[in-house]
Amino acid sequence: MGFFDKLKSAFTKATTSLAHEFKRIVTRSPRLTASSTEELEAALLGADLGMPMTQQILAAVRHAFETQGRSGLDLVDIAAREVERSLSGFNPALDPRPEGVTVVSIVGVNGTGKTTTTAKLAHLMAERGQPAILAACDTFRAAAIEQLQLWGTRLNVPVVAGAYQADPASVAHDAVGAAQARGARWLFIDTAGRLHTKHNLMQELQKVHRVVDKKLPGAPHEVLLVLDGSTGMNAMVQAREFHKAVRLTGLVITKLDGTSKGGAVVAIQRELGIPVKFIGVGEQPEDLQPFNAKQFAEALFASGDREAAA
Numbered sequence: 673m674g675f676f677d678k679l680k681s682a683f684t685k686a687t688t689s690l691a692h693e694f695k696r697i698v699t700r701s702p703r704l705t706a707s708s709t710e711e712l713e714a715a716l717l718g719a720d721l722g723m724p725m726t727q728q729i730l731a732a733v734r735h736a737f738e739t740q741g742r743s744g745l746d747l748v749d750i751a752a753r754e755v756e757r758s759l760s761g762f763n764p765a766l767d768p769r770p771e772g773v774t775v776v777s778i779v780g781v782n783g784t785g786k787t788t789t790t791a792k793l794a795h796l797m798a799e800r801g802q803p804a805i806l807a808a809c810d811t812f813r814a815a816a817i818e819q820l821q822l823w824g825t826r827l828n829v830p831v832v833a834g835a836y837q838a839d840p841a842s843v844a845h846d847a848v849g850a851a852q853a854r855g856a857r858w859l860f861i862d863t864a865g866r867l868h869t870k871h872n873l874m875q876e877l878q879k880v881h882r883v884v885d886k887k888l889p890g891a892p893h894e895v896l897l898v899l900d901g902s903t904g905m906n907a908m909v910q911a912r913e914f915h916k917a918v919r920l921t922g923l924v925i926t927k928l929d930g931t932s933k934g935g936a937v938v939a940i941q942r943e944l945g946i947p948v949k950f951i952g953v954g955e956q957p958e959d960l961q962p963f964n965a966k967q968f969a970e971a972l973f974a975s976g977d978r979e980a981a982a
Contacts, residue, residue: 722939759965762947775891780898782865791823804858807847808833841883922949
C-alpha cells in the first residue's frame with residue numbers, strides 16, 4: 673500500500689461519516705436553511721476541523737448554494753478545496769542554511785513517537801545526499817539513548833550521546849561540535865518528552881536551545897513539535913503551550929495510521945499559523961513523508977461513498 677493510500681485508509685471512518693451527513697443534509701432541502709447549516713457545522717466540528725476552518729467551509733457552501741442551487745452540488749469537494757486552500761498557504765519544507773549545519777530540535781510530550789521521528793528525519797535527509805547526525809538529548813527516559821542508537825545503526829546515521837542523567841544541554845553542545853567537525857548538513861536533536869504543563873521542564877528545553885545558540889548562533893534553526901494524530905483537538909493545547917515556550921517552526925503529525933482525527937491537523941495549522949512539515953502513517957522509515965496539502969485534503973475527504981454526497 674502506497675503512502676497516499678495509507679493516508680486515505682487512516683481517515684476512512686471520519687470521512688465516510690462526513691459524506692453521509694453531507695448527503696443527508698443536501699438532499700433533504702433545495703435550500704440551505706439555518707437548521708441544515710447548523711447540522712453541517714456540527715458535522716465539520718465533529719471531524720475536529722475547528723471553528724475557523726468550519727466557518728470558511730460553510731461560507732463556501734453558502735456561496736455555492738446561492739450561485740448554483742442544489743443541483744450538481746458536491747459538498748465534499750467544496751470542503752476538500754477549502755482545506756487544501758488553507759493548508760497551501762504555508763511552506764512545508766525544512767529551511768536549510770546555505771552552508772554549514774542546520775540544527776533541528778525535535779520536541780513534544782511523551783509517547784508521540786518523537787525519537788522514532790527524529791531518526792526517520794535524519795534518514796530522509798541522508799537519502800537526499802545531505803549527511804545528518806542524531807543527538808540523543810533525552811538522558812532521562814529509560815532506554816531512550818539505546819533506542820536512538822539502534823535507529824542510527826539501522827539507518828546508518830551517526831549518533832552523539834552522553835551518559836544517562838547527563839545535562840541535555842551539554843550533549844546538544846557536543847553534538848553541534850561533532851556535526852561541524854564531520855561536515856554534516858543536518859543535526860537532529862531528540863529532546864526529552866515533557867508535559868507542556870510542567871514549567872521547569874519547559875525551562876530545561878529553553879536552556880538546551882540557549883546553549884545550542886551560543887555554540888552556533890541562530891541555532892536551532894528549526895523547532896519541530898511532534899504531535900500524536902490520534903489525540904485530536906487535545907493536540908491543539910500542546911501546540912499552543914509549546915509555541916509559547918519555544919519558537920516552533922513546524923509540526924510533525926504521527927500515528928495517523930490508527931486514527932480518524934486528521935481534521936485536527938487543519939485546525940492547528942489554521943489557528944497557530946505553524947506549518948505541518950511531515951506526517952507519519954506507519955512504523956517504517958518511508959512512512960514519514962513531507963506534508964502535501966493537496967494529497968492530505970483529498971485523503972481527508974475521500975470515502976467509498978464519495979459520489980453519493982454529490
